[in-house]
Amino acid sequence: MTQLDFTPAGSAAYTPGPSTTNLADILERVLDKGIVIAGDIKIDLLDIELLTIRLRLFVSSVETAKRAGIDWWETDPALSSRAAESALAQENRELRERVAALEEGAGDDDGGETGEGS
Amino acid sequence: MPGLPRTTPGRSADQPCSDVASALWVFAVCHAGAFAELPSGAGHPEGGPVTLLRLDDLLSAVVQDVPSSRFSEEVLKQRLADPGELESCARTHHRTVTAAAEHGPVVPLPLATLFNGEARARAALCARLPHFHAALTRVRGREEWAVKVSLRQTGTASAPSAPQDAPGGQAGAGRAYLTRVRGRERERVARHEQAVAAAARVHRAASALAVESVQRRPHSPQITGKDRLQLMNAAYLVDRGRALDLATVLQRAGADAASADVEVEVSGPWVPYSFTEPVEAPDDSPERAGSRT
Incomplete structure (x- = not known):
């Protein structure tokens, strides 16, 4: 069976985010993507990625994971x-x-x- | 105080020292004047209103004052080590980025981009202005759609039970058992290959409509459940007007694949998180992750 979880009824208007936002989808986006700016408060992304591994989520990029020896x-x-x-x-x-x-x-x-x- | 310039009572905006009572969480970069303040409900519950911090004539950062007591290095490390806290932080960040995107294109920044004040934030962000300009141009009028292709696992995933009830010690029972095992493995490999081919068809169909695409690593069975094996986890950058076309095309591709227990799952629209990295990436990699000292 094919599952399409969005409603094409939504018009051209911007719908804020998918209705089914599972955590793994969000984490892999907010942790791993975009322009990284060095902050003053150093929450090392690698640490967070290791945390998510503890959560058993595959979110880190291959590149970062390799750096961590994973x-x-x-x-x-x-x-x-x-x-x-x-x-x-x-x-x-x-x-x-x-x-x-x-x-x-x-x-x-x-x-x-x-x-x-x- | 909508419409007014950003004010931060009780704190000197340009205070660069590290023991300030509040920190500045940056969610995203957007066009200057995209909005004055996001509705309450955006941002971290402990923080102030989500406002804009002007970077140059054209760009602003989407920022929020958050109390150091909850967002210092030590506290955050502990909080983000807690799965529940990590989830609520991630969802807050995502919700706020998405709310800002209702007012125009945004470039999301990674979770926990924090500064000791506006001056520090402005200095760090302004160093990357060309990237922000390029990224905003790249995502303007476009949205991200996530497409996953999975193979539904039938009940044969676990090893068949050993033939303990075989009477005596005939080698024949063992061989028959091995033959059965091999047969199931061949079947499983064939199903897997069919599904990989279906995923490739889905990707071709989506790519034909998309401006760009990104392949992410598939989620593990721990996320998807043991009953499905995720084969493709892709994101497509699509012109906003083409979402319906994408739906139609994927529905067709999914229907073609349905016979092979292949599942096509679409979610969106997402803020284009996956398409804002600098294109000339290699030079920037040292600044990512590990070397944030």
């Missing part, structure tokens, strides 16, 4: 198809190991899981 996106399946493939490969490997372990265990003690035993 590179989770390279292994996050949500962020690159290459990572998605390697995640699949890893899952496959883990499953193989698990199956092998199960088969081995089953051979040793004849069934492993004893809960269903008569």
Whole structure:
């Protein structure tokens, strides 16, 4: 299903902001974009971005995140198809190991899981 | 006091020292005289009215006096470490920027751009006047639309349960299990590729109408929920009159993609946050973030 959450009924008049303003959308805009001016009160943007990471929001730019030594996106399946493939490969490997372990265990003690035993 | 020049009772405007009782929060830069004062409700609840601070003949900053007790370096660090406080600060900033944008084009400044008084603010902002002029020209009469494309995840995301009920220790059960797993993985990769292609179609359709576009990193499943995988998180700068065209085009692109569990989500209009960075960016990067000392 396709979801279009704005009403085209709105005319040429400027509608102040989208009706559905989720926090992640706002944060990635107010933290990371625009012309940055050095303020007198130093709230380091990087600090704030790290906070948002604590909030589990992906808002920092790749560039800033790299500077902070953060590179989770390279292994996050949500962020690159290459990572998605390697995640699949890893899952496959883990499953193989698990199956092998199960088969081995089953051979040793004849069934492993004893809960269903008569 | 609408219509009057900006006054700040109890404080010398040009006081540069650091122990002033109030700080100046700058929300945005806009055309001089765009408005006198935003309605109450704009700005931080602890602060004074949101007014304009003149920068040059053409530009003003959208500013608010805020008490140091709530906006000093130490206090703010603590406040912004609290998810609830961060959210309310971010929403206030956004609401105020958006309210100012009702009076004409604005260049939003990042959250927590704070100065120890008008003189300091004016000095810092005036150093970037050419950027502000260029950015205002770039966004005038335009608005930002956010378009996200997600793949709805079906229930197969979790690993299938191990065949614990397999009688005896036959290797065959294990192989059949592996075959099932591989089949599901192939299916998942195929669905993913279809959805990526759909996202590319949506982007082409939107780009055809937009003046500019920006690709942001997709939101993680922690935000979108485990049931969808966000593939595209884009913003488009669109002439104000073309929003309906954009809606139509995206609706069509979304409908084409619907069969593959692809979801197209549009939100807007946003103040063009994503399109006000200096175009000749590399020279400016040291001033961003980390080096704000």
